[in-house]
Amino acid sequence: MATQTSFLTSLVTSFVVFCVLMLVYFILSRRPGNAPVYYPLRILRGEDGAVAAKRRGPFSWITESYRATDAEIVAAAGLDAAVYIHLFTAAVEIIGLSALYCIPVLVPLSSTSSYNQQQLRTTGNFTYQNFDNLGMANVEPNSRKIWAFLIGMFYVSMVVYFVLWRSYRWVVDLRDREIASSNARPQQFTALVRDIPKPMGKETRAQQVESFFARVHPGAYNRVQPVYNIKPVEKLFSEREDALRKLEHSEAVWELSKQKGNGDGERPMHRIGFMGLWGRKVDSIDYWRQKSEEMKPKLDAEQSRTRHDLEQDAAFVIFNDRRTAAEASQVVHAPHALFWKVSQAPEPEEVVWNNLHIHAWNRAMRRIIVSVITFFLVIFYMIPIAFVAGLTTLENLEKLLPFTSNITKIPVVGAIVQGYLPQLALLLFLFLLPKIMMVLSHAEGFPSQSQVVRSASSKYFYFIIFNVFLGVTIFGAVFSNLSSVKILVQQSQLSANKVVTLLGSKLPPVASYYITYVALRFFIGYGLELSRLIPLCIFHFKRKFKCKTERELKEAWAPGAFTYHKSIPNDLLILTISLCYSVIAPMVIPFAFTYYVLGWFVQRNQALNVHVPDFESHGSMWPHIHNRILAALFVAQITALGYFGVKEFLFTPILIILPVATVIFYMFCKKNYYPSIVVVSLWTAAETPKSRPSEGAIAYEYTPSCLQEGHPGIRDRRSNLATQFNSTINAVV
Amino acid sequence: MATQTSFLTSLVTSFVVFCVLMLVYFILSRRPGNAPVYYPLRILRGEDGAVAAKRRGPFSWITESYRATDAEIVAAAGLDAAVYIHLFTAAVEIIGLSALYCIPVLVPLSSTSSYNQQQLRTTGNFTYQNFDNLGMANVEPNSRKIWAFLIGMFYVSMVVYFVLWRSYRWVVDLRDREIASSNARPQQFTALVRDIPKPMGKETRAQQVESFFARVHPGAYNRVQPVYNIKPVEKLFSEREDALRKLEHSEAVWELSKQKGNGDGERPMHRIGFMGLWGRKVDSIDYWRQKSEEMKPKLDAEQSRTRHDLEQDAAFVIFNDRRTAAEASQVVHAPHALFWKVSQAPEPEEVVWNNLHIHAWNRAMRRIIVSVITFFLVIFYMIPIAFVAGLTTLENLEKLLPFTSNITKIPVVGAIVQGYLPQLALLLFLFLLPKIMMVLSHAEGFPSQSQVVRSASSKYFYFIIFNVFLGVTIFGAVFSNLSSVKILVQQSQLSANKVVTLLGSKLPPVASYYITYVALRFFIGYGLELSRLIPLCIFHFKRKFKCKTERELKEAWAPGAFTYHKSIPNDLLILTISLCYSVIAPMVIPFAFTYYVLGWFVQRNQALNVHVPDFESHGSMWPHIHNRILAALFVAQITALGYFGVKEFLFTPILIILPVATVIFYMFCKKNYYPSIVVVSLWTAAETPKSRPSEGAIAYEYTPSCLQEGHPGIRDRRSNLATQFNSTINAVV
Structure with a gap:
């Protein structure tokens, strides 16, 4: 736990770094030569990056980011990015509305109490900071003031429900407008069929699928595009x-x-x-x-x-109209629902070809195995880290690798090895984690990249909540006096009840730790994100020494997409922290608020200027975010239950209503809002599109590039995106 | 707990009563005058009941029941009854297959141990019966023999998964054959639309629905039948x-x-x-x-x-073909899935007219309120019973109603009041319960009677598992020494862990209680069910004194449908008991096996000869039964965890795999098998039916009888069924 001074030092340092990074961004982003780093999306869309760069003042990116409409964001970066940015909008609303009650009501109530002082007088080894007087920790146990905090919990929960409810409606409307009005895309005419049973007789797959769909969708069935084993x-x-x-x-x-x-x-x-x-x-x-x-x-x-020979048990079925495709992808086709599973076709770009043929039983098995691995990864991830950390202390290193002892005898080298090696090991492990999660999610057998990303994001979210949030809160505080844990475990009294109490009792002391954490995240994190120092260096290095062809150069400045599977869990972690503390220690609120406001501006800027979407899943990220915000609220409600119990407040059981309400709200949304986002409604699909691709073009899109006839040779995803934006690439460099 | 003798006495008594009832059935069912009681279904179908009755020997009903094919049962009693009877088939398979391992392996292992004797020697107040030596209770703690019991748990779980998996496939096939081949019914062309938003302008509901469906289902939409407020x-x-x-x-x-x-x-x-x-x-x-x-x-x-004036926010939409209706009922129609919710239309006979207009938010609220009420009903049902029981003791009765004291002073009356009043109160409460559950389920806003019945059945199942099974096991045994409970609660150590251990430790002593219970249920219960003594008396009484018209007479012998909401929970209770004991005390197995074998014969007989279905939900009862069998298995696995823990077996944690496997199996079936039963697949619906009702006839069917023009005056459900069977009623009496 940071002391008062170190806490302030840390805040000030972060702020200074942030100012420096902003300055760097302002200076570097004006130089035309850097345009491919700071405005790659605009260049790909055919806007003159150089001109765009010149007319910018130091804060013009903020006004631009602010003024952009939803429609512009969707046009530039797709629905997924708009939905991701809506996470920031929703978080700002949640935290802002919470602040309306928590800051003016709860902070004065806390600061006029004096329980901390009292404790200091009675018990010897109690320490606290002035800061802590602004939280519930300073209120006397079983005081009537606690009613205000209890009401605060209800208020914050209502705010979350309200904002989430409005958000769902917003996302549904945005998505619906986009799908109905836009030019029809290949996936809207196509359904993916998996789990096709063995064909009877000598039928080919194509014939089998054809005869099935011509029967159940007479009139609307157009053609089949089989899936092959393309390995x-x-x-x-x-x-x-x-x-x-x-x-x-x-x-x-x-x-x-x-x-x-x-x-x-x-x-x-x-x-x-x-x-x-x-x-x-x-x-x-x-x-x-x-x-x-x-x-x-x-x-x-x-x-x-x-x-001819490598047809698999899956196929893409192309229909004459969007309506039938939307309808077919929601319906059970075969008497045994285990077979002929029809679902919406993913965008051609994001099809995971090698997963399509995996059968339902197999997928279930894979999911179980991956879940078990993830479970153990989440629970035991600290063990390899501790092991490596232990390995990298000097003595152990010398034991294992005797030849290093000569080097480490030099004092400077020794200090560095001892000081940084464990941190490096930790960083390496944390850096690897999202990649491991992606590999695991890929192995689950999802047919599309967006599902893989969502699944990886949820895995990483579990990890981060368990290890960073719960880990720091419970274990961080508890392991400082390990004996109590031992007693707890030995007496085999480690019940759910105990964990909740423990969680509650350990929350307030780490509030300042989290404030530092949040401040670090927004000052340094967003500073780096905006200034793009690392991509800038890599680009200039590659341009100098490696790239010879225009294709290589383009690849060197390719900005990549938003890495949702990394950023969403981290953003949600901050929300979890601020929900947990909003009532107990309301001083977290301003920092969390700043995090999301700053994030909102930065990410909108990145969406408009930098990141190029990998895929478009039409906002199906939202239910994922929605559920995890609810999970964060649930954790907050449970910890509140524990903390109010620690405060010996008699009416604490009233709080049990809240987690139950959260579960009910979750189920209601799942039933009544979720379907709006995972499928396309008939009403929307029945809209006549402005233009539509031909059936031949659709079939061509759903052929993996290695099988496309007349394939233009070298072709990569980004060049494809460029043609999609229907623009020529300006060689600005 | 029954002693050895009282246990045997109880078994023998039950068996004697059973034999008497069988004899009664044999004698009475041969009399032609009783045919409307014993063969009402056959009479309604136009078969000559009198002739049928004459040619029967004492056991011919058994051979007939055995020989009936699935198709015959479905033809006579509908898919729902066939599915209900399959519960018995599945239970017989589960228990029979379990017995193959548990009886020859586990019983000898137990009987060659001597832990009970040992305990008797060491502790004074220990009692056991010879019977208990055949169960796991007799095995020494932490003995290697417990491995065999552990394997037994895995074996039994595998058996359940296997049988349930096969059953799902069986039900899907049966249902599919029935729907595809049968004459098309009105509900197959119809979809129910609920949550229709407010119409714009001066449109009527009918016009609004018409313009919506004509757009999203061009070509297949035929007509709309609005729903009115018919109160x-x-x-x-x-x-x-x-x-x-x-x-x-x-x-x-x-x-x-x-x-x-x-x-x-x-x-x-x-x-x-x-x-x-x-x-x-x-x-x-x-x-x-x-x-x-x-x-x-x-x-x-x-x-x-x-x-003209009372149109509601719901309607029945009639399509030109079954395929579109099946498709429409599975698809999200409006961009906001909260509106225009389309689902399969229930059979006209089972529509709950006054629930159709209730909106999704309202339904959610109702469900929450009903769930809360059910929760408290299940938890606190014992309290009013105890209260009434306390009231009805002699002293309290005299206090409250002083005038009774004169009467109760007569010794005989006093004894009766004291002895039977509490039991009567209990019986009354238990008798009322299914009705209360039906009322509650009705209030939830389901559109069809079959859903109401399913929901009531699930509520009653919770009740019965909690109060009868867990109640008798834990509380029954614990309240005998109430002090231990007090200590448990006071120390606030009532954790999940404790409950599991408690459950485990209290199981074996009550095994003989359950055996008596099961035997009573099958001997007396099925004896009464088969002999139909009560309906017989009522029928003859009414015929003599009340019925004057033929309609009244027909109503007097109306046999009613299977009361699924009462019988399924009771049947599942026995399965829960036998799964819990199959490994711990395998001697329960023969009795449970007898229960289901006998039940199978009796219920098939009742399905073929007696009960007239109220509604046909095409076997949607099965997922309900399936889930509850899994729940029973889950309870069994948890109690085993507790009991193996009590036996201080070191490898007990291995058993944690089992409940996890059950949850996974549940999810797999829900995803891959459940859809096959709740919806009609496109492949099946695309079959051309032999004959089909006209659109006008369908619209007429979906008009409540109080609004039907040219309604034939008095008309009730049963007379309607009779016309459905297309037969004339023989006035056999």
């Missing part, structure tokens, strides 16, 4: 892509050398051994051209073999 | 029905008196005051004729007013 062909395809890419690179190097020196230039050479380190030296251009030409017939053969 | 018209209608019924009765009385005595007969008279006790005396025939004629124009006026 072998994909390998060949990417090898050839790689060869073509290297050929292009070599040619560019040759061109450059021509421009520089002698007229003929210098043809690039390389060794064909391991990593280009040894082996025969060859002319790169000839080598890669020959390689790619050799592979063409092989690839063609593999493509046609895949199309 | 006022229903009151008038039933008053008039009553008058017509009384007129018919009076005329019949007159006819009879003509046949008996003087040629002109005696015209019946009655007083028009309260309950016919005082007031002016009038000629009944004239009075009721005049009354019914007076009411006709009033009723007509009210009918047309209802049709």
Whole structure:
């Protein structure tokens, strides 16, 4: 726990760093050469980045971010980003409305009490900070003042329900407007069929699906696009892509050398051994051209073999109109619902091809295994960290790797190893975690990337709530006097009741810790996010030393999408903290409020100027966020139950109503609002779209790129997005 | 707890009563005059009951019951009855397969141990019966033999999963065959729309619904049948029905008196005051004729007013084909899923008209309130019972009602009052309970009778598990030494952990109690069910003294439907008991097995010969039963956890896998099997039916009888069923 001074120091330091980063952003973002880093989305959309950069004042990004309408955000970054930013809007509303009661009513009530002083007088080893006098900790046990705090809990809960209810309606409206009015996209005409049973007789998959759907959707069924096992062909395809890419690179190097020196230039050479380190030296251009030409017939053969022999138990079914597709994706098709599972087709870009064929039983098994792994990962993640931390202390290091003892004897090196190695290990583990979560979620068998991201986000959320929030609160405070934990466990009295009380009793002392944490997150986190220092350095480095072709350059400044699976859990953690403390220690509120307001401006700016969406799931992130905000509220209500109990308040059991109400609210929303977001309503789908893709185009989109005939050679996701924005790329650099 | 002798006495008594009842059934069911009691369903279907009765031997009902195919049961009693009987099949399979391991492996293991003897030697106040030596109680704590019991738990769980999995498939197949092949019924072309938003402008409901559905289901939409507020018209209608019924009765009385005595007969008279006790005396025939004629124009006026002014926010939408209706009922129609909720229409007969207009928010509120009431009812039901029981002891009775003291001074009366009044109070309360549950479920706002019944059944199941099973097990055993409970509660250590241990430790002593209970249930319960003594008496009494018209006579022998909301919870209770004991005290198995085998024969007989279904919900009872069997297994697994813990078995934590597996199995079935039963698949609905009702006929069916034009006057559900069976009723009596 930070003392008063260290707490203030930390706040001031963070603020100074933030100011510096803002200045850096202002200066660097004006330089035209940096436009691909600060305005990549605008460049891709064909707006002149250089001009855009010049007319900006130091705070113009704030006014721009503020003025942008929902429609502009959706147009620039898609519904998913708009929904993600709405998390900030909702959090600002929740915290702002909570503050209306908690700050003017509860803070005076606390500050006029003197329980902390009293405790200081009676017990010797009690410490507190002036700061703590502004929270419920300072109120005498079983005082009548606690009624005001109890009412506060009810008020905050009502605020959350109200804001979430309004948000759901907002998201539904936004999504509906977007789907109804926009040009029809391929996925709106398509349904994904999985769990197709074994065909009877000698039918091919395509014939089987065709005869099934022609019967159950007479008139509206158009065609089937089978799903193939593309693993072998994909390998060949990417090898050839790689060869073509290297050929292009070599040619560019040759061109450059021509421009520089002698007229003929210098043809690039390389060794064909391991990593280009040894082996025969060859002319790169000839080598890669020959390689790619050799592979063409092989690839063609593999493509046609895949199309004939490697059909899988899944298919995309294309309909004549959006209405039927929307309808089909919500309906049970076969008498045994286990088979012929029809769902909305994901956007072609985000299809996870290698998961489509996995059957329901298999998916269930995978989900169980992944859940178990996640459970143990969440519970025991601290163990490998502690192990590595233990390993990296000097003595253990010397024992394991004797040769290091000579080096670590040098005092400076020793101090560094001892001081930073554990932190590094922790950082490495925490850095790896979202990636592990993504791999795990991928293994669950989801058909689309957006589902994988959502699932990874939820896993990371559990982790962060358990390890960061509960971990710091309970274990952080408890392990300081480990004996009490031992007694607790030994007497096997570790009941739910005890945990709640414990949670309640340990909350207030760590309030200042969390304030520091939140301040650090918004000052440093958003400062870095906005100034984009790391991407800037990487871009300039690559531009100087690595990129030779225009394609490579474009890839170097590719801004990437929002990493929802990392940022949503972190944003929700702050909300959990502020909900838990809003009543018990209302001084957390201003900091949390600042976090979300700043986040709202920064993320809107990033959505408008920087990040390029990977996929569009039409806002299906919202139910995920909604449920986790409710989970945060639930945790807050349970901890309040514990803390009011610690304060020996007789009417504490009244608070039991709140978690029950949260569960009821959750179920109500799940039943009545959730369907609005996971499916497209018939009314919306029955709207006639302005324009629509042809069936052939849709079928082509739902062919993995390694199987597309007439494929334009090298093609990547981002170049595809560029054509989607229907613009030419300005070579601004 | 029964001693060895009283246990055997009870078994033998029950068995004797059973034999007597079987004999009674054999004798009485052969008499042609009793055919309407024993074969009412056959009579309604037009089979000659008298002939059927004559050719029966004492056990022919058993062979008949055994030989009946699924198709015959479905034809006679509907899918719901077939599914209900499948509960017995599943239970027989579960218990039979469990016995294969538990009886030959676990019983010898127990009987060769001697822990009970050992305990008797060491502790003074320990009692046990020889019977208890056959259960796990006799095995030494932490013995290696307990592994076999642990494996037993896994085996039994696997058996349950396997049987339930097969059952789901069986039910889906049966249901699918039935829906696809049968003649199309009105509900298959119809969808129920609820939560219709306020119409814009001056549109009527019908126009509003019409324009909505004509847009989202172009081509397939046929017509709309609005829902009205029928409360006022229903009151008038039933008053008039009553008058017509009384007129018919009076005329019949007159006819009879003509046949008996003087040629002109005696015209019946009655007083028009309260309950016919005082007031002016009038000629009944004239009075009721005049009354019914007076009411006709009033009723007509009210009918047309209802049709014009009392439209509600719900409607039945009729489609051209079954496919669209099936599709529409599964799909989200409006952008806000809270509105325009479309679901499968219930069978016309089972529509709960006065619930249709209730909106989603209102339904949610009602559900919350009803859940709270049910919760308290389940938890505190023992309190009013105890209160009444306390009231009815002699002293309290004399205090409250002093005048009774004279009567109760007579020894015999005093003994009876003291001995039976509490029991009577208990019986009355238990008798009222299913009715209370039905009223509560009705208030939740379900649109169909079958949902009301399911909901009532689930409430009663909770009640029975909590009060009968857990109550007898924990509280029954614990309250015998109340002090331990007090200590438990006072120290506020009543954690989940404690409850599980308690549950485990109290199980074995009450095993013999449950065996007596099960035996009583099957011997007396099924004996009474089969012999139908009470309906027989009522029928003959009414025939003699009350019934004058043929309609009245028919109503007197109306057999009623299966009372699922009472019988399913009771049947599931036995399964819960047998699952809990199958491993711990395997001697329960033979009795539970007998219960279900006997039940299977008796209920099949009742389905084929007696009960007339009220409604047909196409087997949607199964998921309800399935979930509750899983709940029973879950309870069994939790108690096993407690009991193995009591036995100080080190590897007890392995058992935690089982409840987790149950939850996973539940979720898997909910996701992959449940949809097959709640909705009709497109494949099935796309089948062309043999015959189909006209749209006009469907619309007529979905008009409440009090609004039907050209309504045939008096009409009740059963006469309607008779016409459905397309047969004439034989006046066999």
